[in-house]
Amino acid sequence: MPRPRPFAQVDVFSAVPYRGNPVAVVLDAQGLETEAMQRFAAWTNLSETTFVLPPRDPGADYRLRIFTPGGELPFAGHPTLGSAHAWLGAGGTPRTAGTVVQECGAGLVPVRVDTADADGAEGAEGAEGVALSFRAPDLVRSGPLEEELVQRLAGAAGLRREDVLDHQWVDNGPGWAALRLASAQAVLDAEVDARALGGVPLGLVGAHPRGAPQQVEVRAFVPDLGVPEDPVTGSLNAGLAQWLTGTGVLPPDYTAAQGARVGRAGVVRVRTLEGRVWVGGRSTTCVGGEVHL
Template structure:
């Protein structure tokens, strides 16, 4: 731990991500000037905000990047996460940030450089490569099935989808099954589980998503960019999803998150709307 400077007022925003309507997406706390704060101070503030993630914006160390971000949950630092990427970009632009390249900014995080583009009135990030993918051990799948309250055979497929958070993705047969889950978190202890199932054709969103984090204060995440990124790479890559689709998440929590997925060339873009709900200063 290093010595922090004397506390001072720092610009701050709280952003609702993956929703154009305030208070219907996933909130993110953004400290727009994290200069001089060490990890201990950042972690303490992130724990205090009591949100799923809090970010701190810093000058980049890579000349290709527009800014650098550190991402904290209430208990740990993540190398990458999806809704913090979009929310941080939204806050940075709203504070007057000017990208080095027209139409696209570059965020530096512990996982590397992440491109963020303007997609109409939305922002979208290029999904980072998965650092772990592939089959899930049968013992873990048995625990997940128990935790989801489903027979094992109703888990149609599963894959590790690690791009920062260590997600396990589970495919169900329908969005209705996804929404009916009443999770047993104790049965899934130690696993981060994302579940996805298709909506009927023509019903609006193509897929319904829920993500469960046993042991975390926010056991079900409202809308999860990192999981949707990994799920899109998995499902598009295996032909189970079209190259462009809309995912709904947060329905079971009374939210209305919408995640826009588009595969273009070698990239899978994960996009959504964001809206600033609180702007001001914090003493740090």
């Protein structure tokens, strides 16, 4: 029988509510079958819906299952931050002060409670208004894309092959393939036919002019999981950061913009601490209450 369960809907990667990427969070998912989780995720019709469970690993504060409308993911960035935000807001206390440890299909993912938001402003005390960042998981696939795939993805994005400056697998779970274009405007102008991607999750990245508020523009497409264009994408930004900071294309610390083509204003902050990439931003609880599942 369905029962009331605590629920929150959190807007992630924006200091302005309703301009980032929302995630639905069921804060007590004990007893729910996978089929019920998937059905609810399809019903919310958000890019991701998450379910908080007791941890299996003694080093974790909770276990998280992450669903798109079309399937389950081992890891995703904005659901990680939004779920940590909701868990803290519901009174969760991490084992280690200042760091929440999430257990998911990609293993243990630390989430820092930051002292500054994506624009450098001081964060507020408590769960609301605190900027969070997750440590980028190790890539499960890296290296250049196959040339045939580069040509196919470029064509699906309405690009010529010569429009692609560089390319790379930046897969930390969802399967990301990335194309680097000459400019942020080229990224924004791309007209992507999601059906032509052939099931490959695609990320586009290009540099903004010097002096712009953000250093790069990012877009993300995951059509096979029911997400034609994701508004703001933590996992993709994590993979891009590992690639582009590692090759010196971008500095160790920078910010990325994402979501303009779908009416959002996401800001993702990347920082490198002790040799590891951390990806974060601001989040806000926009809906709270309970759901009957």
